[in-house]
Amino acid sequence: MTYCVALNLADGLVFVSDSRTNAGVDHIATFRKLHVFAVPGERLIVLQTAGNLATSQAVINLLRTRLSHDGVHLNNVVNLYNATTLVGDTMREVMARDANSPMAAGVDLSCSFLVGGQIAGQEPELYNIYPLGNCISATDDTPYFQIGESKYGKPILDRALNYHTDLDKALRCALVSFDSTIRSNLSVGFPLDVLVYKAGSLQVPAGFRVLENDPYFEGVREQWSVGLSQLLDQLPPLPPEYSV
């Protein structure tokens, strides 16, 4: 499984991906699921992937290879929406190729992508591309998307995030969302790939990896658990009619 989150906020974009892949419980591995396409000063396009790893890696590979070809590619596409079309077309191309294999029966070749970024002269945008290759766009009302194992980490995003949350707090919120997921589900795991982009900068952030036992993450995890337990203690006592 996989867990990826992307946020499109007033101040910029936040991307966090885990890196665990599994085919059953005994074939667990680490693969990067956050991929950057950029022309510094002109565009940044970040892709996150979930689903069939062979499909998603083939898609990234084709998108990367075609940067040096003639025609439309991610380094010259005129806007983010057209970038999603390109990614969706490439997904369908790869799945059509592999679905023709005599061994394809019963194999789920599908994958999902999150695509976010900014092109000079345009606003930052974030899209969620479904396995069909079609997509939806994040809005001020719904400024985040998740793909993969999304349920465990959704409540904290629903409660604590909105379009005007600053990037620093938003990233901490995303890290807590990952911690909740990793604790509850073995198929999501470290390291986490993180990239935070300031709206309008058109610079390519280096991003960073959060490794297992990272002291900052451990501190967040510990402080969060203690804080939650204290919050529970501080909730109003049960009214008499509910008394236990």
Added chain:
Amino acid sequence: MTYCVALNLADGLVFVSDSRTNAGVDHIATFRKLHVFAVPGERLIVLQTAGNLATSQAVINLLRTRLSHDGVHLNNVVNLYNATTLVGDTMREVMARDANSPMAAGVDLSCSFLVGGQIAGQEPELYNIYPLGNCISATDDTPYFQIGESKYGKPILDRALNYHTDLDKALRCALVSFDSTIRSNLSVGFPLDVLVYKAGSLQVPAGFRVLENDPYFEGVREQWSVGLSQLLDQLPPLPPEYSV
């Protein structure tokens, strides 16, 4: 969908069930999913149900009807484990009957049960009965079970609960788990049926219903959301190498 939680703690048992059922988005209704079988002073057996409503209601009905029959039933079964066997057998009986229908193709008849309680002279116990009719028992290490739409509400239980949590705090924790689930998933909804049983009492608690807009629940929900946001603010600032 459905969401039910049951906890078997040192101080007693906590049961919370939602009451929303749906067959598609346009057939939403309210049905109780928490059922009590009891002989005051001698035994309390609580059943919670998820899955096919026709199956689970038929099972409850048969179990209830057979209380006045000769033979083994929930009011005379010698221990909780045998109660789970009785419930599992009844599930299989109902599913076998309905699976024979000419219209059964493609219909998921399966359901799950949580069964918890205490019989005089024995410890309180809690079991999770799978759709096959077999079951597992809660332990000190894993003192809770969920059935139905369980993922959204799992992180708070994993973080804040353990076998020695007192009943009052455990119930608040369960209510927060329900709030997280209800916010993130439309298929789980009010009212919530709650029952808290003190270990060893062998009394049948009245239990209570938490309605939508219940002032206590609204207060918990509000204070929890504000508290989480403050917790995020208080988390340590990002280290320089992670600075956004």
